[in-house]
Amino acid sequence: MVVSDPDTIEIIEACRRGDREAFRALYEAHKDKVYSIALYFFHGDTAAAGDATQQAFLKLLTSIKSFHGDSEFSTWLHRLVVNTCLDGTRKSKSRERSAEPAELARIADPASPDEALSRRQTASRVQAALSSLPPKLRMPILLRYFEDLSYAEMAQALQCSAGTVASRLSQGHKLLAQKLEKLRR
Amino acid sequence: MNEPQEKPPIGPIEPGQLPLVQAPDKIWKSIEAALDAEPVRPKRFWLAWALAAASVAVVAAISWYVTVPSSPAWPVSRLEGSASVDQIKVGEWLQTDGSSRARITVGDIGVVDVEPNTRVRLVAASSTEHRLTLARGEISAVVTAPPRLFLVDTPASTAVDLGCAYKIKTDESGDGVLRVTSGWVSLEWKGRESLVPAGADCRTRAKTGPGTPYFADAPEALQQALAEFDFRSGGADAVNTILSQARVRDTLTLWHLLSRVDAADRLRVFDRMVELAPLPAGVSREKALQLDPATLKSWREELAWKW
Numbered sequence: 179m180v181v182s183d184p185d186t187i188e189i190i191e192a193c194r195r196g197d198r199e200a201f202r203a204l205y206e207a208h209k210d211k212v213y214s215i216a217l218y219f220f221h222g223d224t225a226a227a228g229d230a231t232q233q234a235f236l237k238l239l240t241s242i243k244s245f246h247g248d249s250e251f252s253t254w255l256h257r258l259v260v261n262t263c264l265d266g267t268r269k270s271k272s273r274e275r276s277a278e279p280a281e282l283a284r285i286a287d288p289a290s291p292d293e294a295l296s297r298r299q300t301a302s303r304v305q306a307a308l309s310s311l312p313p314k315l316r317m318p319i320l321l322r323y324f325e326d327l328s329y330a331e332m333a334q335a336l337q338c339s340a341g342t343v344a345s346r347l348s349q350g351h352k353l354l355a356q357k358l359e360k361l362r363r
Numbered sequence: 364m365n366e367p368q369e370k371p372p373i374g375p376i377e378p379g380q381l382p383l384v385q386a387p388d389k390i391w392k393s394i395e396a397a398l399d400a401e402p403v404r405p406k407r408f409w410l411a412w413a414l415a416a417a418s419v420a421v422v423a424a425i426s427w428y429v430t431v432p433s434s435p436a437w438p439v440s441r442l443e444g445s446a447s448v449d450q451i452k453v454g455e456w457l458q459t460d461g462s463s464r465a466r467i468t469v470g471d472i473g474v475v476d477v478e479p480n481t482r483v484r485l486v487a488a489s490s491t492e493h494r495l496t497l498a499r500g501e502i503s504a505v506v507t508a509p510p511r512l513f514l515v516d517t518p519a520s521t522a523v524d525l526g527c528a529y530k531i532k533t534d535e536s537g538d539g540v541l542r543v544t545s546g547w548v549s550l551e552w553k554g555r556e557s558l559v560p561a562g563a564d565c566r567t568r569a570k571t572g573p574g575t576p577y578f579a580d581a582p583e584a585l586q587q588a589l590a591e592f593d594f595r596s597g598g599a600d601a602v603n604t605i606l607s608q609a610r611v612r613d614t615l616t617l618w619h620l621l622s623r624v625d626a627a628d629r630l631r632v633f634d635r636m637v638e639l640a641p642l643p644a645g646v647s648r649e650k651a652l653q654l655d656p657a658t659l660k661s662w663r664e665e666l667a668w669k670w
Binding site: 198202205209210211212213214217224228231232235236237239240241243244261264265268312313314324338342345 | 382383384385386387389390391393394397398471472473505507508509526545546560561562644645664665668669670
């Protein structure tokens with residue numbers, strides 16, 4: 179039995195009772211992470227990321243009654259996000275690489291204009307490199323670097339073994355290092 | 364699996380430090396709009412009553428396999444036409460006529476929309492098994508639940524939900540088709556299993572069970588050859604067409620074919636798969652050709668990223 183933090187449990191309970199405000203609170207708490215993962219996954223395609231975010235939260239609401247706390251809430255949410263992104267990819271293969279990696283202008287919580295600019299530039303470079311990775315390597319990297327998930331958490335979200343997670347992360351790191359090196363030149 | 368103590372940065376980005384991007388406000392608005400949407404289509408009451416008067420109704424009929432008054436029941440609502448039932452209990456049948464549609468709420472895990480001219484029975488509604496029989500017609504299911512909790516039996520298959528949305532239709536003999544729109548469905552029948560992901564279809568045939576899944580956007584020639592192979596003993600000619608037409612994502616189809624073709628054709632299927640998508644590290648050619656279950660599963664998990 180894994181228990182989410184008390185606030186989250188309370189909000190989930192309220193969502194089960196159909197409390198729209200509680201659902202809004204859950205959405206507000208997680209929306210940027212979900213959207214960011216989707217946005218990076220879909221190569222900066224804001225429409226695809228928006229669709230995936232909407233679908234993930236609607237699925238969450240539909241299934242919240244079946245969440246019994248036997249996994250961490252965030253792990254469960256990540257699994258929904260992963261499945262939604264992969265469904266989106268399967269349904270519209272043509273969407274891949276359809277957008278320029280440009281929609282990183284609204285980075286959350288910029289500390290100063292200079293810092294924000296620097297972070298945007300960095301993020302654009304990283305996004306360009308991430309976009310070139312195959313999906314199976316891209317998603318573990320996103321979960322690791324947005325959320326700092328453990329191997330076990332990623333294995334649950336990705337529905338594969340921890341060994342497979344480790345292997346994909348390793349491959350992903352190598353490819354990213356090569357691509358970022360090229361981008362610096 | 365031991366995790367490394369140090370996580371390498373992505374260039375200048377440390378783990379957990381990729382900058383978040385603010386989700387646009389319009390996403391919440393679209394969620395609210397979806398939540399506010401009336402689940403039942405606008406009703407034309409006069410028409411509904413006229414239809415009712417003409418005995419064009421959704422009928423719950425009525426084979427009591429279980430007669431315990433407190434037996435589990437799922438709510439039923441009308442989508443089109445008129446409905447004379449508001450729930451379906453274990454053992455009961457729900458039947459729609461040519462102009463009626465109904466929605467069954469599947470416990471707390473999803474909904475099933477019952478299309479016109481359809482006959483379904485609730486077989487089980489327990490915490491470990493939610494099961495319907497689709498005798499004929501078409502249903503659309505949207506289910507978010509742990510895998511293998513929701514099942515639909517047809518005359519020639521059992522659709523096992525692996526967390527998904529799908530449509531399945533069948534005639535009384537078992538001829539039909541499954542179309543998955545989200546997640547995965549496993550179609551099972553007498554030891555034969557077809558794993559169908561979002562965007563893919565799988566036909567079923569009486570006395571044969573599920574055919575080989577294929578993506579709905581697969582070349583028409585591939586789809587026709589697959590029908591020949593699955594249900595009309597198409598043999599080597601059909602396999603030739605399938606192999607020549609297959610694209611990378613059609614490795615879904617080829618992966619299933621690997622264990623369904625004759626030994627003589629297996630190597631050809633394998634070679635074409637590897638040509639389309641290189642064999643992943645850790646997947647042994649020898650074991651794959653021997654149809655080693657663990658090897659095929661590992662290979663499928665890798666290929667699924669391309670599907």
